[in-house]
Amino acid sequence: MARVEGLGNYPSAQELAAKFAQKATNGSNGAADLLGQLRDELIRKADLFRQAAKDYVATDEQIGEDLQRGSQA
Template sequence: MAEQSADASGFVGAGAALQSIRDENSWIQQQISGGGLSMEPQAADNAAEVYRREAEVAERLSREADGLQQVSGLGDYLSGQQLAEKFGNKARNGSTGAADLLEQFASELYRKADLFKQAKKNYQATDEQAADDLRRGAQ
């Protein structure tokens, strides 16, 4: 029977989806930095709160997945120890284990929440600039 690599453990798709989220966050950051994206304050606050709440859920799930590293009851035979090790690697292996991916996902969700806050600041800065321009024009 052929042995599966750690990358073929079923989390490859999750890693690809995570990269897609990173790319989207980078694009949003570029739009904000270039002044091309701003958000009405209440909408930005609401969106940021949703992403923060979901990030907290992902962090909780990551901690729970951490507990899967220790698999007992598979016996003292080498095959049981090897199987327990494979389960542990699926839980956490430094980058592509379930707990690892969930931590990275939480980090990107927090990043997106922060991006909405930045977009809010852009909106407020633009609004203040427009108000200043109107005041100067009225004088």
């Protein structure tokens, strides 16, 4: 991402490529870092949804057991 190619050999093209490369790697505001932060957040969200699914299954099973006990009494 930090290497921009294909803009040609003219000085203006080289300057433009350098600016795009700088934007990609410009610390915490660079595209590469922001995409990394997005990836990390999506991983956290996926973990949250997986845990919620487990909790829903456990709750559903518990309610099912409670209903079974209630109907047998």
